[in-house]
Amino acid sequence: MLGVCYYPEHWPEDLWREDARRMAELGITYVRIGEFSWSLIEPEEGRFDWAWLDRAVEVLGSHGLKIVMGTPTATPPKWLIDRNPNILPVDASGQVRGFGSRRHYSFSSKTYWAESRRIVEAFARHYGRNEAVAGWQTDNEYGCHNTVLSWGAEDLAAFHSWLRRRYQTPDALNDAWGNVFWSQEVRSFDEIALPNLAVTETNPAARLDFRRFASEQVADYDRMQVEILRKHSPGRFITHNFMGFFREFDHWAFDHLDLASWDSYPLGFVEQFPFSEAERERWALTSHPDIAAFHHDLYRGVGRGRFWVMEQQPGPVNWASWNPVPHPGMVRLWTWEAFAHGAEVVSYFRWRQAPFAQEQMHAGLNRPDRTLSPGGKEATQVARELESRGPLPDTQQAPVALVFDYEAAWITDIQPQGRDFSYGELAFRWYEGLRRLGLDIDIVPPGQPLQGYRAVVVPSLPHISEAALAAFQATEAPILFGPRSGSKTRHFAIPPELPPGPLQALLPLKVIQVASLRPGLSAAVRGKVQGSAERWREWVETALEPVARFSDGSPSLVEYGNRFYLAAWPAADLLRSTCQLVLGERAGLALSDLPEHIRLRRRGDVLFAFNYGPEAWSDAAGRIADGATVAPYDWVSSG
Ligand code: GAL
Numbered sequence: 001m002l003g004v005c006y007y008p009e010h011w012p013e014d015l016w017r018e019d020a021r022r023m024a025e026l027g028i029t030y031v032r033i034g035e036f037s038w039s040l041i042e043p044e045e046g047r048f049d050w051a052w053l054d055r056a057v058e059v060l061g062s063h064g065l066k067i068v069m070g071t072p073t074a075t076p077p078k079w080l081i082d083r084n085p086n087i088l089p090v091d092a093s094g095q096v097r098g099f100g101s102r103r104h105y106s107f108s109s110k111t112y113w114a115e116s117r118r119i120v121e122a123f124a125r126h127y128g129r130n131e132a133v134a135g136w137q138t139d140n141e142y143g144c145h146n147t148v149l150s151w152g153a154e155d156l157a158a159f160h161s162w163l164r165r166r167y168q169t170p171d172a173l174n175d176a177w178g179n180v181f182w183s184q185e186v187r188s189f190d191e192i193a194l195p196n197l198a199v200t201e202t203n204p205a206a207r208l209d210f211r212r213f214a215s216e217q218v219a220d221y222d223r224m225q226v227e228i229l230r231k232h233s234p235g236r237f238i239t240h241n242f243m244g245f246f247r248e249f250d251h252w253a254f255d256h257l258d259l260a261s262w263d264s265y266p267l268g269f270v271e272q273f274p275f276s277e278a279e280r281e282r283w284a285l286t287s288h289p290d291i292a293a294f295h296h297d298l299y300r301g302v303g304r305g306r307f308w309v310m311e312q313q314p315g316p317v318n319w320a321s322w323n324p325v326p327h328p329g330m331v332r333l334w335t336w337e338a339f340a341h342g343a344e345v346v347s348y349f350r351w352r353q354a355p356f357a358q359e360q361m362h363a364g365l366n367r368p369d370r371t372l373s374p375g376g377k378e379a380t381q382v383a384r385e386l387e388s389r390g391p392l393p394d395t396q397q398a399p400v401a402l403v404f405d406y407e408a409a410w411i412t413d414i415q416p417q418g419r420d421f422s423y424g425e426l427a428f429r430w431y432e433g434l435r436r437l438g439l440d441i442d443i444v445p446p447g448q449p450l451q452g453y454r455a456v457v458v459p460s461l462p463h464i465s466e467a468a469l470a471a472f473q474a475t476e477a478p479i480l481f482g483p484r485s486g487s488k489t490r491h492f493a494i495p496p497e498l499p500p501g502p503l504q505a506l507l508p509l510k511v512i513q514v515a516s517l518r519p520g521l522s523a524a525v526r527g528k529v530q531g532s533a534e535r536w537r538e539w540v541e542t543a544l545e546p547v548a549r550f551s552d553g554s555p556s557l558v559e560y561g562n563r564f565y566l567a568a569w570p571a572a573d574l575l576r577s578t579c580q581l582v583l584g585e586r587a588g589l590a591l592s593d594l595p596e597h598i599r600l601r602r603r604g605d606v607l608f609a610f611n612y613g614p615e616a617w618s619d620a621a622g623r624i625a626d627g628a629t630v631a632p633y634d635w636v637s638s639g
Contacts, residue, residue, distance in 0.1 A: 002335075002383055003030030003068070003347025004365060005311060008056035009040055010354050015370075016056055019351060020063040026365075026376075027383025030345055031060050032310065035070025035140045036102065038119060039077035050126055061132025068239075068310075068347075069133050071120045071225055074140035075102045080115060087112045090152035092196045101358070102140075106150035107217040108158035113224065120228045128233030135237035137310065138225045141263060142218050142240065148248040149214050151196050160189045162213040176491040177205040204414045205492040211410045215249035223256050241310035242302070244269050244295050247409035247424055251302045252445040260303030263311035263349065266292050266334055271320040274425055282596075285327040286633065289599045289612040290432045292334055296341030297431075298404060298443040300395070309338045311349035314375030315363025323361070329633035331378040333610060336385075336635050340601040340608040342395035348379055393604025398440040399454040399589055402431060403461060403468075405446050411462045411488055418516020420535055423460055426482065426569065430459040433575040438592030438600045439583065450475040455587035457579075462488040464502045472506060472563075478586040479506075480564045480578065483536050487511070499538075506563045509542035509555070523568065525549070525556045529581050531574025538567035547581070562586060592621065598630070607638040 004023060008016055023031065033056065042048050060067055081087055081099045089097045089106040097104060105112045127133045142148070149155075167173040170186050179185045184203060186192055195202035195210050226238050237258040242251060244265065254260065266287030270280055279288065299307040314331055316323040335346045352366040353373070365376035372380065409423040416422070434441055434457065442453070447467030450456050456479040461468065464486045472479055486500025495501030499511040516536055517523070523533040527548025539554050540546075546555030547564070557578060558565045564582055568574070584591045594600065597613025600623075611617055611630040618629040624638045 001029040001345045002027055002379065002386070003032060003308070003310075003345050004028050005032045005347060005350045006060075007036070007350065007354070008033060008059075009037055009052070011352070013052070013055065016059045018370075020059050020065060022366075023060075023065060023351065024063045026380050027387065029066055030068055030134065030347055031065045031351075032068040032070060032137060032347060033057075033060070034123070035072055035137060036075045037070075038072035038075055038080075041072065042077065042119065042122075044079055045083070048122060057127070057130060057132050061130075065132070066134035067130075067132045068135045068137055069123065069127050070137040071116075071123055071139055071229075073105075073116045073119065073138075073225070074144075076105055076112070076115065084109075084111045084115070086152075086154060087115070088152075089147055089150035090155065092149070092151050094151060094197060096152070101145070103145050103147045105147075106152060106155055107148070107214065107221050108150060108152075108155040110154070113221070116221070117224065117228065120225045121232070124229050124232035128229070128236070133233070133236060135239065135258075136229050136233065137261070138222050138229070138238065138240045140241060141243050142222065143246055143248045144243060146248075148218060149210070151194050156192075156194050158217070159194065159210060159213050160192060162216070163192060163209065164189050166209075177203050177209075178491075178493060179203070204411075207414045208407075208410055208492045211248075211414075212407075215253070215406070218249040219253035222254065226256050239303075239308065239310070242299060244291070245272055245424060247406050250406040251298075252406070254302060255304065257303065259306035259308060259344070260299040261308035261310035262295055262299045264292050264295065264309045264334065264338065265311075265313040265317055265320075266330075267313060267324060267326055268317045268320040271322060273428070274420075274422065283612070284322075285324055286330050286597075286612045287326075287334070288432075289597060289610065290428065290435055292337055293341060293435065293599065293601070294428055294431050294443075296338055296343060297398075297402075297441050300342050301404075301443045301445070305342075305395070307343055308345040308347065309343050310347050312338070312346050314348045314350075314365050314379065315373055316361070317363070318359050318361040326375070327633055328374065329378070331375040332382050333612070333633060333635055335379070335382045336608070337599075337601070337610055339392060340603050340606075340610070340635075340637075342603060346382075348375070393606060395603050397452050398442040399587075400434060400439050400441050400583065401444045401448075401450055401453040401456045402427070402434070402441050403446050403448075403456065403458045404443045405461055405463075408460055408462055411492065412460070412484070414492070416516075417514070418518075418536060420519070421516060421569070427459045429572075430457055430482070430575065433572065433579055434583070435599055436576070436594050436596075437579060437583065438594055439589065440600075440602055447471050450477065453477050454589055455583045456480070457582075458482060458485060461485045463490055464500070465490075466502075469502050469505065472503075476562065478562045478564065478582050480566060480582045481507070482566050483538060483569055484514075485565070487514075500565065503565075507558065507560050507565050508544065509540050509558050509560075509565060511538045511567065512541050513539040517569075522571065523550050523556075525568070525574050526551070527557065529557055529574065529577040531577050532571045533568030533574060534571045536569040540565070540567045605639065608635055609637070610635045
């Protein structure tokens with residue numbers, strides 16, 4: 001089904017009816033509203049003006065549209081901030097981040113928690129049983145604009161309490177962090193400073209704990225909102241709209257939501273991801289074929305099988321370095337790609353381009369003059385296609401699980417040990433490599449039971465929890481572990497038995513030395529798999545006969561009882577060759593050899609093929625339909 005994000009408060013009231021009618025005609029089912037509306041709902045403390053939003057809800061509802069109501073906590077109003085300036089977040093340089101845009105609050109602010117409870121409860125009581133309200137979105141894009149971490153006095157106090165709960169005594173903390181290094185011992189928790197504004201690098205264990213603490217605060221804050229909504233709004237689903245390429249808090253901690261949703265801006269993300277210039281040029285108007293797909297698979301995991309796209313890019317956005325118009329056909333293709341990955345709803349951002357304020361250069365389904373934009377016309381086409389094709393089959397468990405871990409991102413951000421070692425990039429490149437082989441992938445958290453998967457890939461997992469180890473031990477499927485797996489303890493230290501630490505229970509080997517490789521340096525790999533390592537390589541000591549070696553004879557891929565350890569950041573050729581061995585030969589999966597711009601995805605028994613490029617593609621294997629050809633910027637399906 002389709003949805004749209006709408007801001008009745010941006011338009012004269014006499015337009016609402018026409019808008020609602022046109023939404024329904026277009027084939028829209030869900031309308032998300034309200035998420036930035038606090039200043040109009042409560043223009044001054046305690047004085048609520050619901051009348052306008054009631055009328056908007058009434059108009060939308062009377063046209064058969066179902067409402068997703070946003071809680072408005074991403075935009076605390078001016079009066080609230082003026083009265084409680086301590087709500088404002090503080091940046092890492094100690095500067096208060098002011099009022100004037102959005103997300104101007106710290107997750108540590110007790111005042112803001114109380115104010116959030118108050119406004120969420122007011123919304124929940126007012127709309128919780130409204131017939132038109134089908135579900136809720138909490139807040140908007142937690143963490144957007146770099147707002148997970150805040151560095152003020154209240155953040156410090158909250159961090160102190162968190163540390164006290166976790167470590168009980170200052171000595172336990174000194175021990176865990178290794179504070180003997182550089183005379184950093186503390187005698188009480190109050191002596192601990194936030195890990196900013198020091199002369200040089202602060203203790204990585206402290207930084208990791210600060211990130212864990214901040215991440216937990218985000219999930220706790222969300223849980224607080226969800227509890228209130230559940231109490232006053234029975235039978236409605238609750239979601240949050242997460243972001244793309246965003247790893248600042250642990251999204252796996254959001255299992256209190258009914259479903260996950262995410263905001264898909266495929267072209268904006270091309271500029272954000274560390275692609276090469278050649279890739280950026282190649283994908284500028286279509287997006288890279290795995291950007292949206294990666295997140296669909298991730299958020300289907302976060303939502304435990306259920307996800308929406310809450311905001312779908314409908315045309316040029318306003319916030320990337322360059323903001324091209326999507327190639328004709330791409331808005332439709334992105335929408336179908338989401339459905340192929342199991343999305344229940346794709347909701348476009350936004351109904352109409354606003355001719356004023358910050359996002360006036362951001363397209364909508366409609367132009368400011370109330371006429372469908374090119375993206376709006378493509379959405380209309382999707383609606384017709386959805387109607388004529390009927391419901392899609394359920395999404396099934398994929399054959400391959402990719403283990404994705406937020407702490408892995410924090411650990412490698414904190415100590416990259418090589419400027420271009422980015423966990424997010426590594427995980428994405430592995431995903432891309434698997435998808436080029438035509439595989440469907442589930443993205444799962446470490447520790448999730450792995451039963452039913454034919455193969456498991458772990459691009460990197462520096463800290464191996466007991467649960468993660470148990471899940472790896474419990475599967476017979478081949479597992480491919482990537483570099484730096486098992487390289488850190490929970491407290492950010494090298495494990496006493498050396499990496500891969502606890503994974504030595506599965507793989508009898510030790511990593512005795514590592515090197516980061518500057519651009520231009522690489523290491524050739526020869527053996528049953530071939531290719532080159534870049535960015536990172538390791539020296540492994542083992543009594544096993546390696547599957548492949550670096551040119552100095554040191555093992556690059558080691559196998560023991562179906563478990564593989566890859567001691568390098570693989571370039572595309574090495575990754576491909578390794579996957580062919582592990583997933584093709586050992587797991588027995590049928591692999592394809594897809595061109596750069598073609599991707600396959602199965603939903604139940606329906607196979608989709610998507611073409612992100614300018615050349616038509618015919619499936620020589622005849623999987624889709626006999627002789628089927630996928631036109632440029634188009635898709636086809638087998639049923
Ligand atoms: C999202 C956000 C929306 C809007 C949109 C513009 O990040 O949730 O409110 O700003 O980006 O692309």
